[in-house]
Amino acid sequence: MDFSLDLPAGPLAEAILSIVRTSETPSVVNHSVRSFFFAQLLATHEGCLEDAAYDRDLLFAATVLHDLGTGDLAKGEARFEVEGADLAANLLRQHKVADPDVDRVWEAIALHTSPGIAERRGLLCYLTREGVGIDFGRNAEIVSRWQKQIHAAYPRLAMVRSLVDAIVERAARSDAAAPRYSIGGELLRERRADGVTSMERAAAASPWGE
Template sequence: MSALRENALHEKFDLPGTDLARAACQFAEEQEGPYLFNHSVRSYLYGRALGEHRGLRPGADYDDELLFLSCVLHDLGLSAQDRGDQRFEVGGADAAARFLRERDVPEERVEVVWDSIALHTSLGIASRKRPEIALLHLGAGADVAGDGLDLLPADLVTEAEDLLPRLDLITSITDAIVEHAKADPRRAPLGTFPSLLVAEFAPEHAQPGWRQVVAAHAASH
């Protein structure tokens, strides 16, 4: 990211300006395609705004730097660098944790970021966790699926998409998750978000369903 664009984003949206936050922003942009990086920053903006809608104040009710780190690093599992066997949410959480530990971030803070990223697609769970975890889930959901988008200030969405264009986000992120899972079936275990996308968009690569799993178990006993 050019220094000019980075400064424009920080000034326009009052992003956390710590050295760690700026390093994470640069790292994410280096690892991800523009559509994914833009989505990650918009997830922070929307998560923070949805928190304000719920009466949550950054710096008072939650740690704003931790929310930013969680959001900007949350899709590292879809980067070309991920060669592991985990679903992309867990692979991304592991990558973010490595990034933070290499910079001597205290373990209790690393754990919050790990949980936030690992749980960000977990409906009914993430929203009931601590604010940093819940707000990543809500912000990413607003950007991808439109959940809660009507609660955001219209000018925020317009300005965010102007400086951080969507770039065909839905098609691109769906393809990325499916291709990531197709490369190793262990990346889409039964019942996970990746497994749902594989079943819909690449059914020939889908894992055995519940009835097949329990039938196979019953047949072996």
Template sequence: MTCDVPDHVQNSTDGRASDATAGVTALPDTPPARAALGLVTAVESDCIANHSIRSYLFARLMARSTGMVSGREYDDRLLFLACVMHDLGLAPEGEHTQRFELVGADRAAEFLTEHGLPAAEVDAVWEAIALHTTPQIAERRGPLCLLVRAGIGVDFGGALSAGLDPMAVTDEEAEAIHGAYPRLAMISSIVDAIATQAAKHPANGPSYSLGGELLRERGNPPRPTRMEVAALSSRWAG
């Protein structure tokens, strides 16, 4: 499973980005960032990997919209790592005996520890990934958790974090991001992956967790979940 992701920092849809979108699809070019991106594109489907990358790009734009400055209010390195690895728990291989948010957080923490990140930074990324589906709590755990959840929310078509406006992302910026990292069948792929993991083991989808609820809503025979219906009627139409 691979994703067509340029290796350089300044990427764009066609190499002729306008002034309004210059740099909007730029990715961090550090060894941990490159390694994390390589891991994600190797183990996740293209549509889920693209979603993770877009979530970072949207999160960065949401930070801009609120006046947050990288290096002052938030750490862009950690924002990228948390966003790009937030769905590692949906990768099909490996044991899945707890909800996917924790599987992904644990896997990301192990990976970042192996790549030499300090324990405090590893813990910050773990927390942001573990809480990314948890409304109200994530927003109160600092800028990293808030921005990760916000970026993911914008990619699903709306803001998940209180006080953040997804319309702060311009149509030009959204077009550049979606051109570089197409949506493909993102929403159905993510719902299928979460429901599939939840169905494998009771601990993967506890009652009232996202996994448990999506599995219940998906039903048998399968039917669209509320998440899918909402995304299809959102700004990105899926």
């Protein structure tokens, strides 16, 4: 299987990288780019590249923008997944992406923390959620051949702790940002109760660590 660290090119790809690099922490940016590579490797592994629903540019948009709601552009007025999806959709519309494709990216981002739902909402939602999951160590064996190369180019930088910090900070801004049983709401409650979250504890068992 061929693999390259090349990213999509062009004005939209440049705008996507610019918005995450200027609004998110470096560790979250690296996590998002790794999620793209892992999702792409998963698509190759599962034979999805010839699927009519597979679109590398939309996969890049969904994975790299999936945590935009944890960055400086998010106001903490809704769940971080929804705020991020709204911000991503606005960016895609500015670049004249077709409305149906904007909706697909919005859905993939909004559902990336929704197990059992994202997997049933089409290939883009599935690959986005699973690419993110691989960066947390789920199904790591699929990418084991290439993970050192990817991590060398985009190091983790204590990603899990940095991401939890960002999610919790925004969840604390309003009740709407932290509804019961949402990931933001639960991480906020865990951090307040114990000082550490289940996501951070789970990182110790991940093959990648934090």
